[in-house]
Amino acid sequence: MAKKMDFSQATPALIALGEAGIAYELDIHDVDLHSARGFALNAAETMGVDPDTVFKTLMADVDGEHVVAVVPADTTLNLKSLARAGGGKHAGMMDVKRAQTVTGYVAGGISPIGQKTAHRVFLDESAIIHERIYVSAGRRGWSVIIRPDDLLAITGGEYADIADHPRRG
Numbered sequence: 001m002a003k004k005m006d007f008s009q010a011t012p013a014l015i016a017l018g019e020a021g022i023a024y025e026l027d028i029h030d031v032d033l034h035s036a037r038g039f040a041l042n043a044a045e046t047m048g049v050d051p052d053t054v055f056k057t058l059m060a061d062v063d064g065e066h067v068v069a070v071v072p073a074d075t076t077l078n079l080k081s082l083a084r085a086g087g088g089k090h091a092g093m094m095d096v097k098r099a100q101t102v103t104g105y106v107a108g109g110i111s112p113i114g115q116k117t118a119h120r121v122f123l124d125e126s127a128i129i130h131e132r133i134y135v136s137a138g139r140r141g142w143s144v145i146i147r148p149d150d151l152l153a154i155t156g157g158e159y160a161d162i163a164d165h166p167r168r169g
Helices: 012-020 039-047 079-085 096-103 125-129 148-155
Strands: 025-028 055-062 065-072 091-093 120-124 133-136 142-146 158-160
Touching: 012 142, 012 148, 039 055, 039 133, 055 079, 055 096, 055 133, 065 125, 079 091, 079 158, 120 125, 120 148, 125 148, 125 158, 133 148, 142 148, 148 158
Parallel strands: 065 120, 120 158
Antiparallel strands: 025 142, 055 065, 055 091, 133 142
16 A cells, blocks of 8 residues: 655655656555565565566676566566677676665665766566556665656666566466
């Protein structure tokens, strides 16, 4: 269930969206800090929405360059595909502490928007089929509901085939 927001606690992501004039909604929900499923899947369940529409923000390195990978909650990041999308040969996940340092956000609340330093952003191409997606608003339990194209506009990002989707059947 969504809670009311105290705008005095706006995150850099929300400030950036406001300054850019990009329309969004905010969902504030409870968080299970000990969920074995991860923050994004837990958020989808708590909000009662399809995990395909909730995207997690992952920090990685492509040939030493910090990049942002945004993939659906129920998928895994394909590092080979990310390296290819980034024009590199090797990609690896960034250490959690390093990710927190370079983004300015806490793990479980890392937003692709309003990071301390701008990084290239790759949004899994599966987002194209959704009118709106959920991404972290920069705080655990806060999700921005935004059009995928607007997310790319504010981050300077691009669509890429970077997620391994579970087989459905």
